[in-house]
Amino acid sequence: MVTVLLVILGFFAGLLGALTGIGGGVLLTPxxxxxxxxxxxxxxxxxxxxxxxxxxxxxxxxxxxxxxxIRLGMTLELATALGAAVMAYLVGYFNRNFLEGLxxxxxxxxxxxxxxxxxxxxxEDALPPAxxxxxxxxxxxxxxxxxxxxxxxxxxxxxxxxxxGGGPIKVPVMYIFMNVPLMVATxxxxxxxxxxxxxxxxxxxxxxxxxxxxxxxxxxxxxxxxLLGARLAPRIHTKVVVYLLVAIMLYLSGHLAVHLLxxxx
Amino acid sequence: xxxxxxxxxDRAVALVLRVGAFSCFFLMLAGLxxxxxxxxxxxxxxxxxxxxLMLATPVVRVxxxxxxxxxxxxxxxxxxxxxxLVILMLGAVFGIGEH
Numbered sequence: 001m002v003t004v005l006l007v008i009l010g011f012f013a014g015l016l017g018a019l020t021g022i023g024g025g026v027l028l029t030p031x032x033x034x035x036x037x038x039x040x041x042x043x044x045x046x047x048x049x050x051x052x053x054x055x056x057x058x059x060x061x062x063x064x065x066x067x068x069x070i071r072l073g074m075t076l077e078l079a080t081a082l083g084a085a086v087m088a089y090l091v092g093y094f095n096r097n098f099l100e101g102l103x104x105x106x107x108x109x110x111x112x113x114x115x116x117x118x119x120x121x122x123x124e125d126a127l128p129p130a131x132x133x134x135x136x137x138x139x140x141x142x143x144x145x146x147x148x149x150x151x152x153x154x155x156x157x158x159x160x161x162x163x164x165g166g167g168p169i170k171v172p173v174m175y176i177f178m179n180v181p182l183m184v185a186t187x188x189x190x191x192x193x194x195x196x197x198x199x200x201x202x203x204x205x206x207x208x209x210x211x212x213x214x215x216x217x218x219x220x221x222x223x224x225x226x227l228l229g230a231r232l233a234p235r236i237h238t239k240v241v242v243y244l245l246v247a248i249m250l251y252l253s254g255h256l257a258v259h260l261l262x263x264x265x
Numbered sequence: 266x267x268x269x270x271x272x273x274x275d276r277a278v279a280l281v282l283r284v285g286a287f288s289c290f291f292l293m294l295a296g297l298x299x300x301x302x303x304x305x306x307x308x309x310x311x312x313x314x315x316x317x318l319m320l321a322t323p324v325v326r327v328x329x330x331x332x333x334x335x336x337x338x339x340x341x342x343x344x345x346x347x348x349x350l351v352i353l354m355l356g357a358v359f360g361i362g363e364h
């Protein structure tokens with residue numbers, strides 16, 4: 001029964017992720033912790049598997065459109081993988097309540113950011129269909145590598161800490177500071193998420209923090225959901241979906257805070 | 266100069282990711298369905314294989330890119346890919362077994 005619920009949960013997280021361009025990890029971790037009784041660290045490790053699944057499926061699509069800068073992605077991955085692996089290692093020594101509080105704060109922050117920016121970095125803005133079906137990318141040369149690597153280290157550390165992709169940091173940094181076109185930044189960020197999440201997931205797995213019996217149904221659901229989401233994306237009014245996502249994030253953030261307070265009182 | 270537009274390179278890397286994602290999906294699905302009919306530890310073993318394959322897919326992607334860069338004599342990015350691979354391996358070696 002739990003297995004069926006996990007498939008359904010993964011399906012909706014994958015669907016929402018593909019429709020909004022916001023990864024499913026940010027929803028899966030708190031839901032696993034709050035409603036499936038999985039301790040927060042195991043919830044993070046388990047949802048990392050779903051994050052890798054989403055990244056592998058979606059970045060293979062981006063790669064076929066030739067919008068991914070593999071060289072830039074690989075360079076920044078030096079920093080994201082390092083940050084993710086080191087932070088995943090340190091998480092083993094963190095207090096669980098601290099992790100839960102951090103996650104609640106992060107959810108609140110992300111929800112506010114999405115609301116104020118109005119989902120500026122959405123998928124369809126980043127990938128406009130060209131008239132002849134060919135995507136035209138103006139020539140560019142990435143700049144300010146030290147800044148990009150620094151931001152990637154932070155994004156990687158956040159990924160290892162909370163089991164998320166870190167796209168909301170990498171995309172603006174590549175786009176605004178590194179002189180990379182938005183659609184390339186989005187595709188490259190997506191491409192990097194797989195390796196970043198794997199760097200931390202390997203450490204979580206070694207520690208026994210990935211619950212295989214929960215990760216498998218979740219990943220199956222996420223895979224199906226993101227496939228359907230990718231097909232529906234052009235036909236669905238994204239604004240409504242973004243508001244739905246923000247509402248869920250705010251609710252989960254509040255519930256996590258209440259859950260924490262109950263533990264203390 | 267744009268660093269993009271190397272269709273063969275992109276396709277090779279995309280193939281790794283696609284094969285990895287699809288085979289994991291079918292392995293995990295097989296594990297779930299197997300769990301309905303077969304008692305014991307076999308279904309969990311199949312699911313574990315799926316999870317491990319999913320963790321290995323990005324690693325294989327780095328290995329393939331590393332190989333392709335060296336074959337193109339693009340040593341700079343070959344070594345960068347190798348560096349990423351080393352970081353991934355360090356996590357596997359120094360990750361804590363039990364905690």
